[in-house]
Amino acid sequence: MATAVELLDAEGIGGLSMRRLADRLGSGAMSLYWHVDNKEKVFDLALDSVLEYREPPQTGEPRNWRGEVVHMLEDWRASMLRHPWSASLLPRRALGPNILGRLELLSKILSRAGVADADLNVAIWSLWNYVMGATVTRASFELSDDDRAVAQQRLTRLSESYPTIERSRLLLDSDWDGAFSRGLDFMLDGFAARQ
Structure with missing residues (x-):
């Protein structure tokens, strides 16, 4: 292969x-x-x-559920970014043993963390959609620094209509990894709050 x-x-x-x-x-x-x-x-x-899960090295210290989920999803995203074609194939392919194993492990971790069986599928699909969306967006949103600056200048001229995204300088933000990690934290905070 x-x-x-x-x-x-x-x-x-x-x-x-x-x-x-x-x-x-x-x-x-x-x-x-x-x-x-x-x-x-x-x-x-x-x-x-390409979707084979690379578990973190064993350190001897107990792992918490959040750390395990974050590692697994960051690994999944990184795999798909290394192989950009994978994100477009994943939704329409038969799921193989590596992705099924990843989903089974994710389900077990979330169950141990206290996600109720009735909420487990929602949690899995929410995380799946988050990883897929973040990956596809990152892989397809390639603007040069100059293009970003021009887009932000245009947004500044239109700031009366779009004041919040102009103020946040959305189009200049290129911290894809940071945004993924913080967004994942937001989602996992929601899971933790339901326990």
């Missing part, structure tokens, strides 16, 4: 074909069909391979 992931990283979803993958592997396209049924299966396997 490493070769398929490399091809997807370099060419995107539209750049992956069985022929191109076979060329990179130095084999014939027909020989790939001995290993995978079709290109869709390659997408499934490649996606699941």
